[in-house]
Amino acid sequence: GESVGLHLPTLSVQEGDNSIINCAYSNSASDYFIWYKQESGKGPQFIIDIRSNMDKRQGQRVTVLLNKTVKHLSLQIAATQPGDSAVYFCAESVSGYSTLTFGKGTMLLVSP
Amino acid sequence: EPEVTQTPSHQVTQMGQEVILRCVPISNHLYFYWYRQILGQKVEFLVSFYNNEISEKSEIFDDQFSVERPDGSNFTLKIRSTKLEDSAMYFCASATRGLTNEKLFFGSGTQLSVL
Numbered sequence: 001g002e003s004v005g006l007h008l009p010t011l012s013v014q015e016g017d018n019s020i021i022n023c024a025y026s027n028s029a030s031d032y033f034i035w036y037k038q039e040s041g042k043g044p045q046f047i048i049d050i051r052s053n054m055d056k057r058q059g060q061r062v063t064v065l066l067n068k069t070v071k072h073l074s075l076q077i078a079a080t081q082p083g084d085s086a087v088y089f090c091a092e093s094v095s096g097y098s099t100l101t102f103g104k105g106t107m108l109l110v111s112p
Numbered sequence: 113e114p115e116v117t118q119t120p121s122h123q124v125t126q127m128g129q130e131v132i133l134r135c136v137p138i139s140n141h142l143y144f145y146w147y148r149q150i151l152g153q154k155v156e157f158l159v160s161f162y163n164n165e166i167s168e169k170s171e172i173f174d175d176q177f178s179v180e181r182p183d184g185s186n187f188t189l190k191i192r193s194t195k196l197e198d199s200a201m202y203f204c205a206s207a208t209r210g211l212t213n214e215k216l217f218f219g220s221g222t223q224l225s226v227l
Binding site for chain 1: 221
């Protein structure tokens, strides 16, 4: 049957490399941002979040950077592992509204 | 870690038929959500639900869609008369307080295919 391509930006890295995934968000009123990881056949899984009063936040092997001036968000993954292979989505929300607006997603492929 | 569970994992239906997608949110959560993801596209918000009523809904959530919490554990999404364009992965999510800086827990999704 016909197959439909995902048409996602793809980042291919070697195991052990550092990965940087970028996201441009849309709403200048957004003040809370989250990165989600989505493995094949699974729902989005929370990775890390950041509020608009911060420009950097670190987790375990992950760092999120926020540049409000240009409405840009990035996710840095240190020492990328094959298990990090997934689609990564940024999401944004506005205070007072609990709904999330998701970005398009980037597929990360990690080769051993 | 507690999980949001969704059934069925796959649902195939004929255009015009009604479908009900089922979700069991995490037990102490009070806010419930449905999102959907058409193949290759963004995850899109459909509806949020709190205290037995809809809190917010998107323009996608038209009169063909409804949500219900029929008992203390299940949260359902009904599509009355399915259309081809309803084919998507439907994700249920839940949260404790529904605050903007609170983590949402997503289920693994139901893949709906409308033929």
